[in-house]
Amino acid sequence: MSITGQQLEDIRQARATTTATLRPTVPALEEVLYEPIPLLDHGFIRVIDYMGDDNAVVQAARVSYGRGTKKVSEDRGLIMYLMRHWHTTPFEMAEIKFHVKLPIFVARQWIRHRTASVNEYSARYSILDKEFYLPAPEQLAAQSSANRQGRGDVLEGEEAQRVLDLLRGDAERTYADYAWMLNEGTDEQAADPDRSGLARELARMNLTLNTYTQWYWKTNLHNLMHFLRLRADPHAQYEIRVYAEKMLDIMKRWVPITTEAFIEHRMESASLSRTALAAVKRMIAGEQVTAATSGLSAREWRELAATLGLPEA
Amino acid sequence: MSITGQQLEDIRQARATTTATLRPTVPALEEVLYEPIPLLDHGFIRVIDYMGDDNAVVQAARVSYGRGTKKVSEDRGLIMYLMRHWHTTPFEMAEIKFHVKLPIFVARQWIRHRTASVNEYSARYSILDKEFYLPAPEQLAAQSSANRQGRGDVLEGEEAQRVLDLLRGDAERTYADYAWMLNEGTDEQAADPDRSGLARELARMNLTLNTYTQWYWKTNLHNLMHFLRLRADPHAQYEIRVYAEKMLDIMKRWVPITTEAFIEHRMESASLSRTALAAVKRMIAGEQVTAATSGLSAREWRELAATLGLPEA
Amino acid sequence: MSITGQQLEDIRQARATTTATLRPTVPALEEVLYEPIPLLDHGFIRVIDYMGDDNAVVQAARVSYGRGTKKVSEDRGLIMYLMRHWHTTPFEMAEIKFHVKLPIFVARQWIRHRTASVNEYSARYSILDKEFYLPAPEQLAAQSSANRQGRGDVLEGEEAQRVLDLLRGDAERTYADYAWMLNEGTDEQAADPDRSGLARELARMNLTLNTYTQWYWKTNLHNLMHFLRLRADPHAQYEIRVYAEKMLDIMKRWVPITTEAFIEHRMESASLSRTALAAVKRMIAGEQVTAATSGLSAREWRELAATLGLPEA
Amino acid sequence: MSITGQQLEDIRQARATTTATLRPTVPALEEVLYEPIPLLDHGFIRVIDYMGDDNAVVQAARVSYGRGTKKVSEDRGLIMYLMRHWHTTPFEMAEIKFHVKLPIFVARQWIRHRTASVNEYSARYSILDKEFYLPAPEQLAAQSSANRQGRGDVLEGEEAQRVLDLLRGDAERTYADYAWMLNEGTDEQAADPDRSGLARELARMNLTLNTYTQWYWKTNLHNLMHFLRLRADPHAQYEIRVYAEKMLDIMKRWVPITTEAFIEHRMESASLSRTALAAVKRMIAGEQVTAATSGLSAREWRELAATLGLPEA
Structure with missing residues (x-):
């Protein structure tokens, strides 16, 4: 991570200025606001701003007048329910903005997520720094x-x-x-x-393409989770996954209940196809199902065995 | 506007809780946060949350490390420049969330703006109040x-x-x-x-269709301006225009410089077609251009005359 | 379904005009092109136009020069793979346009799907027919x-x-x-x-709100499937589900392989949360898992039992 | 442009297969379907598919039952009206798909237009050809x-x-x-x-970054025009502008009336700010307005003078 003295001073000043607000605040996220979190050899990610919290999800789902007034256990149950049943719109009601420094070939993967706002450092207008990623x-x-x-x-x-x-x-x-x-x-x-x-x-x-660029990237909580599900996944390329993993840590500071629901129902959930589900039912009934009798292709069977932790995997 | 005692109490409590934040705040907007602003006979609009300010636009356009460090006059010049040249992405970096109560036929026009997040009160799940709009x-x-x-x-x-x-x-x-x-x-x-x-x-x-419904509606500053340009326009139906006009007032509290640029370059600007521009050039050169010699259709000529304040209008 | 003589004549004429094209065509879909398919008491759905077929998905996934050149079995395998692994962008490469007549309260649910293009009959501009839905x-x-x-x-x-x-x-x-x-x-x-x-x-x-309106509605295959997954689902309200079910029939005519993959991996698939997956693994290992020992809430347990066809459901 | 023999053969075969369709076809566009149009030193653009024509715009604006039944002059007038008054949704009803070969630094500008579907050749999966852009x-x-x-x-x-x-x-x-x-x-x-x-x-x-990549890119007519307005503009970088200019030629083949309206009301139109409009009114009234008395900044005045062809420009 290469940040100049002037940039560090800008960040220090931003962290020195506290104001009073009537809006919901999240102390655990304020702790890291503006701070660059280093990544790869020269990259970083910084939270620049945020809007809303777990409660904003609840409040929108209920179209309520106050700041979410029910018991914490009911709010948690509602968030779990919304996540489980793909009621996605309340999660659009919270928003976060990052400043990211990343290699261009990573930026090219990242930008394919269209449901975000982006301002990239312009190499038409300015000169790029001499920084490139080496694995x-x-x-x-x-x-x-x-x-x-x-x-x-x-x-x-x-x-x-x-x-x-x-x-x-x-x-x-x-x-x-x-x-x-x-x-x-x-x-x-x-x-x-x-x-x-x-x-x-x-x-x-x-x-x-390993030259570093940087951008402001802003998205809502729903689209952030969509990004993380694909990019914090083991199949994602390592160089983008390290960013996604840090963002998942940040998300946990910001909306801990939604993060718990997200891990339970998305990140560590499993999807069974119609045929895989039929095979699982037979297994539960005690039948010895094999690749040959499962109705699945060889590759699908391997994926199912891995999901279920079967010895065949 | 019909708000129950419990709802007023919820709002009072929300306005009573101040916390400290490192984020940018906008005192003029905090003044009206959560307060229902009455509209039509039973409608209202309330600002529920916001993220960013005029400075967020500047900061994103520059992909800067601090909170926008240049002189106010330079920031203002940059915002004017961005607006004039349709550099729209920096305006996506600020966000606002409203709670709106509105007649269903107005909601049907409003929802056609797709680039927003919406949670509407569900009449599948709950019972609508006995409130309807009468002009x-x-x-x-x-x-x-x-x-x-x-x-x-x-x-x-x-x-x-x-x-x-x-x-x-x-x-x-x-x-x-x-x-x-x-x-x-x-x-x-x-x-x-x-x-x-x-x-x-x-x-x-x-x-x-004149029954009142309500929703949470969240959008970014760029899409808000797109909404206002169409709905705060004299051609918009009165019943949606009154909402747009209040939102323009709110926008002025929130991002005064952007609002000034928006009025200068959008709301009160004029678009001249190729043919209309040619006619205007001839007028400036002193030529007496008429509907017949303008090359415009009768309707286009009336529109141009109205724009230019010509006696023919 | 109330269509006037003039409208039927317009439809008849549209179906009478065949032209030659180099584009891919789908004979099974051409059979029903423009024809109103009746729904509810006065509604209908008509396919107005389409672009692409199953092959367009394959062609885009391969960024190929020709019209998809491999064997049918390979194309089918690729579509299955794309669906299973949520490679969604190739499915955006086919497009379909409908003309739909539907009650306003159904239109209000439908329009919440933002990723489509819509032109609705304007009651600002024209007079609505005397047609309303009675269950x-x-x-x-x-x-x-x-x-x-x-x-x-x-x-x-x-x-x-x-x-x-x-x-x-x-x-x-x-x-x-x-x-x-x-x-x-x-x-x-x-x-x-x-x-x-x-x-x-x-x-x-x-x-x-039971008055009928009508609109042109155009979307790509990916977003159509997202719509169908939510609206052809048993939890959807009956009055929108009947439209979704007819659209699923139409989809089968249009892109039969994608439809097969969609049913296998979306419509009739099951999602297991982290906790549910752990319970299923124990069941497969022969353990007697109960609501109490599953780690699931009562409601989640009922949902899992229903998915697996357990007697407890 | 480097296309292999096999690729040319694929293209030849695609152009050899004509089928009958009930859908609207556009003979002038069919003429160039699938054909690579060379650009820069190794780039090309090919139309792969399309849906709709000028008439589809009219049909959607009227929510009509047939293929657009009024006189050609009325259809033209309607398209001109829609364009002039920013009724943009009917233009979303036509769709076009391209295959484009372009340098990566051009692809990075292009992809910022989010309202399109894209499938890019994957360098994770395949090996890029040895082709790079030299001005x-x-x-x-x-x-x-x-x-x-x-x-x-x-x-x-x-x-x-x-x-x-x-x-x-x-x-x-x-x-x-x-x-x-x-x-x-x-x-x-x-x-x-x-x-x-x-x-x-x-x-x-x-x-x-001058290495060539390629992709399938699909968008609707409204979003195509938005792209062309920004990228066929003299301020756009030359290397993307040459693509936009070819696409404008293709658009003219496809939807000639819409293209005429687009050029009249967008490409060659002028936008006057509130202050610029006031200055123009004074000029028409015969007043000698100067930079100093215009109320505009020096830069805005230069832009206005250039628009109006004033000697001061």
Whole structure:
């Protein structure tokens, strides 16, 4: 994480200014407000603002006049019920805004979630910093042979070293050429007065996809959960999953009851297809169901066995 | 506006609880937070929560680390620039939530704005109050002869009285029959133990479209402005326009600079078609342009003349 | 279903005009194109247009150059895989457009699905027909005692008759008063030249919520399935469910493989919460799990027992 | 444009298969269906499918039963009216789907338009081709001094040559290293059996932002126009503008009347702020308005002068 002294000072000042509000506040989330939480080698995530809390969900579901007036146990039961029965609109009533620094190839996955508001640092308008992502050695994995879009074993020895050298060398060279083409001067080298310098909107095309960018990203609690269900999942690429996992921690500070319901009914729930459900019923009735008699494809059977913790998995 | 004692007490309590926050707050908006602002005969609008302020727009546009650090005049200039050049995403970074009580036929127009979150009071689940909208006499207008979807002169005399009597009589009768079909008992009459009572989800179909409903409605500043541009416009139906106008007042408390930019560049701006622009250029050059020589249709010419305040209008 | 002779003639003409296209076509869907399929007492649903087929899903998932070139069995396997693993974007690549006639209270539920395009018949601009929904006797149900938003037993005898009389009587009276207020003349009665007539945008508020409206409704296959999952479900209100069920039939004509996958992995699948999954694993291992030892609430246990077809349900 | 023989064969076959449909067809658009239209050095755009035509707009606005039955002049007038008065929903009733090949930095701008469906070629799953964008010499522009996010004069001589050499050299080197890290073998070099090869989802991060990607992109006519208004505008970056301009040509084939209305009321229209409108009124009245007396900022005045073709511009 590379934050300049001026940026740290801006953050310190933001954390120094307390005001009084009639709105609901969440002390556990205020504790980390504005603070950059480091991720990967240069990334971070910061909570910039939020609106609402667990109670906002309850209040909207009841279209109530006050701030949610029933007993805590009833509120919790209502949130569990809403989650279980996919009554999703009350969860749209709470909102959160992040400032995220992330590699461009991660940003490209992230942006596919369309139901959010985004303002990205513009490389048409400004110059990107010299920061690029290099995987930690334990993340340098071979292509998975089982999964066309997954990772297999960790690379080792000479090949691993060579890969890291290439990634670093190429990122450094392309960045240096980017800076040369811009000809706007750096700490190390003044601009050449005899050259015009290439337009920023063109020069940026020379950067590699592991270059860091940053953005403001704002979404509601419902869409946040949709994002987390897909991106905090073990099938998600590691580099986006680390962001999602930190966001899940933040969500727990913000809306602890909704987070509990989310883990119970989404993150750690299982979906059984019609055929899988029929097989499970037979298993419960004591029948010995096999891949062959289950009616499932080989791959579906493996997935079901893994879900149920069957020895066949 | 009909709010029960318990509801007023809930609101009073919500306004009594101040907490400290590191988030930006807007004192002028806090002044009216939770307070019902009356509208039409039984409607209201209340601000329930908000996130961000004018500064949030600036901060997102700059993807900055602090709370917006430049001079006020620069921030104002940036907001004006963003509005003028349709850089809309920074305005998505502020959010507001309302509680609204409104006639069903107004709710049907309002809901067509899809980019908002809504939780409506459920008449499948609960019983609607006996409240329906009756236009004030000065709003009881005849069909416009010029505009297929507008109002003309105010109705007067016997016809006006008869219309009001019919609206009131029909709403009262259909509500009474709704209550009878439900058979859940009212203050005036106990439930009949020998009857089952019709399901709420069915009985509601007997109500007229001027019955009041209520909802929580949450949207971001960009989509709020889109709503206001269409619904605070003189062509909008009066009954939704009064809500939009109050929301514009609220917006001014919340984000005064953005509101100024919005009025300058949207609400009171004019759009000239290619042909209208060509006509305006000729007028400025001193030429006497007429409907016939303008290249516009008769209707377009009238609209342009009205925009420019020409005598032909 | 009330369609005039002119409208039937318009439909007949639309079905008489065949043209050649290079686009994919679906003969089974063309068979019913434009034809009104009757629903409830006066409603209908018509397919107006469509784009894509099962193959469009495959083609987009592969970003392929041709029209999907692999074997049918591979295409089917891919669609099953996409559905099972919630790869939803390829299903957005097919689109369908309906013309629907439906009671206003059903339209109010339906419109909550925001991810569709809608053009509704405007009662600001035009006059609504005298058509309103009256439930068939077997649909006239009492409020459910178990479910706050459901139906219980069918009403019978005098109460049922009285309910139907009230619904019919109120709808007829409010419509007659609507027509009187408009004063635009009907087949039965000429307009009164001495009256101005109330503006259409106001008069409509006197109609009851069972009045029929109509709209064009267009959505993509992904969002259609989301709609059907919620509205073709037994918990949906009967009056919207009948529309969803017809749309599911239409979907089967249009995209038979996707429909098969949708039924297998969505409509007839089951979701097990973390706690329910743990209970199921113990059952499969031969343990006798009860409500008390399951860790589930009483209500969750009933739902699980029903899903698994346990005797306790 | 680099399309393989197999891909051309797929396209040829798709164009060879005509079927009969009851749906509206647009012969002028069928002429170019599936055909790749070349763009930049390796890009293309292809129309893959479409739904509806100018008539679909009219039909939805009228919620009509047939295929649009009035005279052509009335249909045209209605489309002009809808466009002029921002009645946008009928334009959502037509849909179009493209297959686009484009540099990644262009894809990053394009994807910010959220109201579309997208399936992108996956570099987690597959290997990207060795194709990258190099600007034509006349597009190699210096940074604009007037506009922080624009281009100025064309680079010339040695500097231009050096920029092109760097862009080409860096793209070739990073691609070669990408291929080496993958170790999956190429036409030129077999995979090294002693190396594992880096996972595709990691190796891709070494590519530069001018590498070509491709996607299926589907949107409705309303959202297409929104995209074109921003991206076919002279302020848009050249590399995305060339795509938008081809799409505008395609739109003209598809919906000629809507395109005419779009150009008249959007592309070549002018928006005057409240203050600018007041200045224009004074000009028409014969007053000599200057920057100083206009009430506009220096920048706004320049923009207004350019719009009106005033000598001060």
